[in-house]
Amino acid sequence: MSSIEQTLSIIKPDAVERNLSEEIKEIFKKNNFKIIKEKKIKIEKNEAEKFYQVHQSKPFYNDLCSYLSSGPIVVMVLERENAVSENRKIMGATDPKNAEEGTLRKKYGISIDKNSVHGSDSSENAKIEINFFFKD
Numbered sequence: 001m002s003s004i005e006q007t008l009s010i011i012k013p014d015a016v017e018r019n020l021s022e023e024i025k026e027i028f029k030k031n032n033f034k035i036i037k038e039k040k041i042k043i044e045k046n047e048a049e050k051f052y053q054v055h056q057s058k059p060f061y062n063d064l065c066s067y068l069s070s071g072p073i074v075v076m077v078l079e080r081e082n083a084v085s086e087n088r089k090i091m092g093a094t095d096p097k098n099a100e101e102g103t104l105r106k107k108y109g110i111s112i113d114k115n116s117v118h119g120s121d122s123s124e125n126a127k128i129e130i131n132f133f134f135k136d
Contacts, residue, residue, distance in 0.1 A: 006036065007083040008129035010118035013071035014110055016040070021074050024104060024117065028078055031090055037134050038076040045069040051132055054125075060113070067113055075133045084126055087119040 009028070011021050025035060043051070048065040055061045078087060092103025096115055099106035109115035120126035 004081055005083040005123055006077050006079045006130060007087045007120045007126045009076045009078050009087060011074040012116055013073060014114040015108055015116040016072050016074060020108055033078040033080045036077040036079050040072050040074050042072050043069050063113055077130050077134060084120055084123050091117050091119050
């Protein structure tokens with residue numbers, strides 16, 4: 001059974017810098033996502049550290065946090081049926097080299113670090129991540 005869900009999507013600094021935000025949003029819309037909320041923000045490294053807390057023990061954690069806080073990002077709440085899994089399909093593999101043709105990361109990603117987009121990996125994390133950026 002499928003149900004309407006929400007997921008968090010971030011257009012990362014490398015994509016914002018290259019003026020790809022509108023293009024990426026259009027791809028979401030073409031794939032039946034509604035953009036419920038969105039804002040362009042710049043976060044501090046300590047905020048990025050809180051956001052990526054789940055990856056704290058991983059070797060790439062520090063670089064990831066520095067990168068996310070290196071420039072403006074666009075954070076969005078996307079909504080549709082099976083939003084989390086559908087967004088993951090559209091994003092493609094973390095490493096753009098391994099991402100399928102036509103996915104956002106294949107098209108726009110520069111490297112495993114600068115892979116242009118972030119999306120929640122589960123509906124539980126989606127709730128936490130949405131709340132992180134869009135506290136009511």
